[in-house]
Amino acid sequence: MKLDVRLQRYDRCKQSLAKALGDYQLWLEDANLSDVETEMMLLKSQRLVEKDSITIAFVAEFSRGKTELINALFFSATGVRLLPSSPGRTTMCPTELLYDKKEKPYLRLLEIDTRLNDRSIEDYKKQPKQWTHIELDDSNPKQMQQALLELLKTKTVSVEKAKQLGFAANDAEDSVDVPYWRHAVVSFPHPLLKKGLTILDTPGLNALGSEPELTLSMLPNAQGLVFVLAADTGVTQSDMSMWQQHIRTYKNTHAHGLAVVLNKIDAINDELMSADECAQLIEKQSLETARLLELDKSLVFPLSAKQGLVAKIKQDAELLVDSRLSALENYLSDSVLSAQKERLLDEVVAGVVVHMSMVQKTLQARLLRLDEHLNELRAIHGKSKQATAELLLETRQQQTLYNKNVEHLKTCRHIFNSQMTDLLYLVNANKVSEIFNEGKEQMTHSWTIKGIRMGMRHTFDELNTLLSEMLNSAQGSVKLLDTIYKRFKDEHHLNVAQPARFEVKVCQQQLRHLLQEGLEFSQSSEAVLTAQNVLARRFVETIGGRARAIFERASVDVKAWQSTALAPLIREVNEQKRLMESKLDSLRNVSANKIVLDEKIAANVSNAENIRHKLQALDGLIASMSTSQDETEPLVREATN
Numbered sequence: 001m002k003l004d005v006r007l008q009r010y011d012r013c014k015q016s017l018a019k020a021l022g023d024y025q026l027w028l029e030d031a032n033l034s035d036v037e038t039e040m041m042l043l044k045s046q047r048l049v050e051k052d053s054i055t056i057a058f059v060a061e062f063s064r065g066k067t068e069l070i071n072a073l074f075f076s077a078t079g080v081r082l083l084p085s086s087p088g089r090t091t092m093c094p095t096e097l098l099y100d101k102k103e104k105p106y107l108r109l110l111e112i113d114t115r116l117n118d119r120s121i122e123d124y125k126k127q128p129k130q131w132t133h134i135e136l137d138d139s140n141p142k143q144m145q146q147a148l149l150e151l152l153k154t155k156t157v158s159v160e161k162a163k164q165l166g167f168a169a170n171d172a173e174d175s176v177d178v179p180y181w182r183h184a185v186v187s188f189p190h191p192l193l194k195k196g197l198t199i200l201d202t203p204g205l206n207a208l209g210s211e212p213e214l215t216l217s218m219l220p221n222a223q224g225l226v227f228v229l230a231a232d233t234g235v236t237q238s239d240m241s242m243w244q245q246h247i248r249t250y251k252n253t254h255a256h257g258l259a260v261v262l263n264k265i266d267a268i269n270d271e272l273m274s275a276d277e278c279a280q281l282i283e284k285q286s287l288e289t290a291r292l293l294e295l296d297k298s299l300v301f302p303l304s305a306k307q308g309l310v311a312k313i314k315q316d317a318e319l320l321v322d323s324r325l326s327a328l329e330n331y332l333s334d335s336v337l338s339a340q341k342e343r344l345l346d347e348v349v350a351g352v353v354v355h356m357s358m359v360q361k362t363l364q365a366r367l368l369r370l371d372e373h374l375n376e377l378r379a380i381h382g383k384s385k386q387a388t389a390e391l392l393l394e395t396r397q398q399q400t401l402y403n404k405n406v407e408h409l410k411t412c413r414h415i416f417n418s419q420m421t422d423l424l425y426l427v428n429a430n431k432v433s434e435i436f437n438e439g440k441e442q443m444t445h446s447w448t449i450k451g452i453r454m455g456m457r458h459t460f461d462e463l464n465t466l467l468s469e470m471l472n473s474a475q476g477s478v479k480l481l482d483t484i485y486k487r488f489k490d491e492h493h494l495n496v497a498q499p500a501r502f503e504v505k506v507c508q509q510q511l512r513h514l515l516q517e518g519l520e521f522s523q524s525s526e527a528v529l530t531a532q533n534v535l536a537r538r539f540v541e542t543i544g545g546r547a548r549a550i551f552e553r554a555s556v557d558v559k560a561w562q563s564t565a566l567a568p569l570i571r572e573v574n575e576q577k578r579l580m581e582s583k584l585d586s587l588r589n590v591s592a593n594k595i596v597l598d599e600k601i602a603a604n605v606s607n608a609e610n611i612r613h614k615l616q617a618l619d620g621l622i623a624s625m626s627t628s629q630d631e632t633e634p635l636v637r638e639a640t641n
Helices: 003-030 036-051 066-074 112-116 121-125 141-152 159-164 205-210 212-221 237-253 275-293 305-314 317-323 325-380 385-426 429-444 449-492 505-524 526-531 533-564 567-592 596-624 629-640
Strands: 054-060 095-098 106-111 132-135 154-158 175-179 181-187 197-202 224-230 258-263 300-302
Touching: 003 036, 003 325, 003 596, 036 325, 036 533, 054 066, 054 212, 054 237, 054 325, 066 197, 066 224, 066 258, 066 305, 066 325, 106 112, 106 141, 112 181, 121 181, 121 212, 141 181, 154 159, 159 175, 197 212, 212 237, 212 505, 212 533, 224 237, 224 325, 237 258, 237 505, 258 275, 258 325, 275 300, 300 325, 305 317, 305 325, 317 325, 325 567, 325 596, 385 449, 385 533, 385 567, 429 449, 429 533, 449 505, 449 533, 449 567, 505 533
Parallel strands: 054 197, 054 224, 095 181, 224 258, 258 300
Antiparallel strands: 095 197, 106 132, 106 181, 154 175
C-alpha cells in the first residue's frame, strides 16, 4: 500500500478513535457511571491520540543522495526539488519537516553558536524568538525552494572555534568552514505532514557525533530510520563508522522501522552491460551490504532517488518502475506505519475496552439484581404482612453485611494508598536529577573518556538501585491487591476482575537501552567529547533528560494505577450498597401500602429496560473503538471475553 494512502487511513483511524472516546465519555455521564479516575483515563487516551505523530529519520554521510530521496518520497507533488539536493549542494544542518497548525508556514533556523552553551535544541524550541524566522509561501513552491537554500549556508571560523563547536578540525589549517545553522524546522501544510508525519533529515557523521541530542533523543524516538548508502561506492569506511556508532543500536530497540537504501543504482548502469548484468550487479551489491551490516536482505532497498523524483514529476510510469522507489515506499507504509498504528491501538484501545468491559459487567450485575428484586416483589402478591416483614428483616441483615464490606474496603484502600505513597516517593524525577547531578560532579573533575564512562556507570548503578527499590515496592503493592481481591471474592462473593498492573520492567528495559546508547556515543565521539566541556556537559544533560522522562512517565503510570487498582471493587461494593438501599426502600413502602406494589414493579421494569438499552449502546461503543476491523477486533474480543 502506498505511503500516502496508508497515512490517510491512519489519520482516519485516529479521528475515529477520538470520536469513540468522546462518545464513551458522554455515555458514561448519561449512565451516571463517570468518576474522576475514569475522566482522567479518557483524557490521557485523548491526548495520546491527539499528540500521536510519526517521525521518519534519514541518515547518511554526505553526497549519498539522502535529501533527493526525501524529495522523491514526499515532495514530488510540488513539481520542484523542494529541498536543496543538486550536485555539490548538501544540507548542512539537521532539518525537521512538519506541520505546525498554530502558525503560518515557516522556516526556523537556530544558529550554530548556540552549541557553546549547555542548552538543548528542545529547550530552544520553547523559545521561538531565539530562532531566525523566515515565512514560507506554500502556494509558491519556487519561493519555498529559494528560501530553503538557507539550509546550505556555512561560515568560516578558526580551528579553535570549530573545535569548541564540536567539529573535527586539522590544527595545520588556518580556518574551517562549518554549518551556519545548528538546527532547522520547516513547517507547511503538506498533505502528509498534516496527517501527522514528521521527517528528520540529518547530515553526516560529524553532525551526529557533535550533537548528542540527535543520537540520544531524536533518532531513538523516530518510528522509522532510513540509512542511505551509494550503490556506486558500496559501504565505505565512514558509512560503517556511522552504522556502528549511531545506527546499529536502533535496530535493537525497533523491531520494525529500519531500512537501508542503496541509492544511485542508475550510476551502475553501463551501456556496455546488458540489463540482466546490471540487475545481477545490483543484487550482488545488495547482498554484500546486508552481509556487512548483518541485516536481512529484505531490509536493503536498491533504488534511484533521482529517477524516482523525475518519474513522479513527469508522471513517467516506466521510469518509476526502473527507479525501484515503490519497494521502499511500500516497506515504510506496511512496516513503520502499521507498527505505529498497532502501538497506538494497544495503548489506547486495549485499555479503554478493558474499562468498557468492566463497566459492562457492572451493568449486567445491576440488571441481574434488579431482575431478582422484581421476582421478589412479584412473589409478595397475596402474601401476608408477616411474610413481607420477614423479607424486609432478611434484606436488612444483608444490608449489614454490605455495610461491613464498605468498611472493610475503606481499610484496604487506606493500606494500599499508604503503600502507593512509598512507591511514588521512589518514582520521582527529582531523585533522578539528584543522581545525575552527583554523576555530573564526578565527570566534571575528570573530563576524559574514562572519567565519563566511569561517571555514567556509577550514575546508572544508582538508577538501577532505585529501580530495584521500586520493583520491591511495586511487588508488595501487587501482592496486597491480590490479597484484597481474593478476600472479597472468598468472604463477600464479589468476583471482580483486576485492572492491569504497573510494570517496573518497562523502566528497566528503557534505562538499559539508554545506558548502551550513552556508552556507544561516548566511544564514538571520543575526540569531540574531550575537546570541549560544553559538548560533554550537553551529553550528560541529554542522557539525564531522557532518564528523567522515563521516571516521569513511570510516575504518571503509578498514579494512574493507584486511581484504577481498586476502582472495580469500589464500584461493585457501592453498586450493591445502592441497590440494597433501593430494595429496602421498596419493601418498606410495600409493607406500608400494598397499593404501591404495582408502581414499584413498574418502576423496576422500566429501570431494567433502561439498563438493557444502555448495554446495547455500550456494545455499539465497543464496536466503534475498532476503527480497523482486521487490527482492533482481536483486542476487543480479548478484552471482553
